[in-house]
Amino acid sequence: SSCTKSKGAAGAGAAGAAAADSSDPSEELRALADNRFTHASKVDTLFPMQWIGRGMLNLSMDRLDQARFFFETTLKQCGEVLPALLGMAAVLYHEKDYKGAQANYAKAVRLFPQKSGAATRVGFGLACYRLGQVDRAKAAFARAMEIDPDNVDAMVGSAILDMASLDETSKDFRRTTERAIRMLSTANVTDHSNSMVQNHLANHYFWKWTPVAGKVSVTQGSATITASQPVPLDAGERIRIGTDIETDVRDVGGTSGDDNTTTFTIRDPWKGASETNLKLWKKDYDRVVALAKGAYSSTGVDEIKAEALFHLARVYHIREDMDNAHKFYERACHLSPNLTPARFGLAQTLIFQEEYEHAAAHLRLVLGTSSTATDALAALGLIESREGGKSPKEGLSYLKKAIDLDPLNPDLILLEALALQQRESDYPKALQRYKKAVELIEKQEKTVPFEILTNIGVLCHETKKYDEAFEVYMRALQVLDESGQAAIATLENVGLEGGYIRHADNGIFVGYVNTDVTVAAVPKGEDDDDKDDIDQKAATK
Secondary structure (H helix, E strand, O other): OOOEEEEEEHHHHHHHHHHHHOOOHHHHHHHHHHHHHHHHHHHHHOOOOHHHHHHHHHOOOOHHHHHHHHHHHHHHHOOOOOOHHHHHHHHHHOOOHHHHHHHHHHHHHHOOOOHHHHOOOHHHHHHHHOOOOOOHHHHHHHHHHOOOOHHHHHHHHHHHHHHHHOOOOOOOOOHHHHHHHHHHHHHHOOOOOOOHHHHHHHHHHHOEEEEEEEEEEEEOOOOOEOOOOOOOOOOOOOEEEEEEEEEEEEEEEEEEOOOOEEEEEEOOOOOOOOOOEEEEEEEOOHHHHHOOOHHHOOOHHHHHHHHHHHHHHHHHHOOHHHHHHHHHHHHHHOOOOOOOHHHHHHHHHHHHHHHHHHHHHHHHHHHHHOOOHHHHHHHHHHHOOOOOOOOOHHHHHHHHHHHHHHOOOOOHHHHHHHHHOOOOOHHHHHHHHHHHHHHHHOOOOOOOOOOHHHHHHHHHHHOOOHHHHHHHHHHHHHHHHOOOOOOHHOOOOOOOOOOOOOOHHHHHHHEEEEEEEEEEOOOOOOOOHHOOOOEEEEOOO
């Protein structure tokens, strides 16, 4: 009769232990529980509830052998009771015997279809996912949500599998994405302390562009943007104007009292044609930070904490706060050494700090877990190929491998060209790679940046291809002046707003300095004896 009584009492607890990623109780509470179980065993050694309880306690402490002993003892003495089946399923899952775990969860559902509840379906779904049975996993999570619409684990599992199977070319892409995010948001409302949900939402909002109310107007050559109403922007925020242009807010001005318009300035002048009624978007990084901090404080699992720190580091990184980005990347790698994205971010901050040897060491660790990571291959190749690098040939081999993996990526070919141009003997090869990159960029119907054209011009110049150098320099100037307005500027004016002719860096070319040299102008057709010397101060350019 004791065995029968234990069926319903421990079912939910065992299922929860199998499926939930909750943090471990404190050592004090564990010791107290263990003491109570010891006392109970002295009162009645054969009481099944204390076997189940001890099994769950040992499972929570990762003592899998002891947990297995107590669950197997229960199964032998009492038969296939629900708590022992779920306990054994959890042990097998932790031991990575996913087929065995799946069989035990399936048996629990078959023998106890009502009492096994939603959590058992979640455990079954997790085992199916581990075995590559994605459709069965989706069905299990869906059934769990039918039984318990507030089951957070089922919501998370279903949403993650939906997003993992997204196809950007599918007509259902947007609808499926919105449904998955809505499910995660509901899970977060249901359980504010679920760190997995918070991490997934933090990742979503890191990439999501949030629309800003109102419209904006832009003027060609100007860095000042006019909004139709007050906009919630701060200096340094990442914004998107229209569908293509991404930039940073440099400063936010005041609001006009007459028409309620607001002005703000962006980092670079607007290069396209003047336009009105453009949509404005921003990244809600403050929400990312809040979710990541919530995830970090809601769990005791190092891997989940590391992911939260990674989300924080990315926000600081994109805001160009490299010191804090470095600190959080480093902490994330300490908690979870196999978190490859965090390690790659750490390498990037080390490159920024010019600690190239340390950066190269971390990039090699990244490649140890992801040998086809083209970004890591390219970064390591550039470090090794730089002037003063230890192994230029090895660096070029890394770059070549990255290009072989993604041969139509012009950015990788540009990096190879940049590496080659470090040495004069490789100038011809560098020029060839730059031209290949330009060809790919043009096939993508994109404008070739003037910096690339300028580099090509310099290499043509250095290799004595003067006519070609002149043509490429002219093309670079045309890219700089798409409207043709800068070309009509004169030496007398102050140049166009945001233009390059009167840029401070070019002052040496357009300013005049007094040399204190006296020269004489000699009229034509007159004898040297009849020359009228005209003394004047010479100004040289």
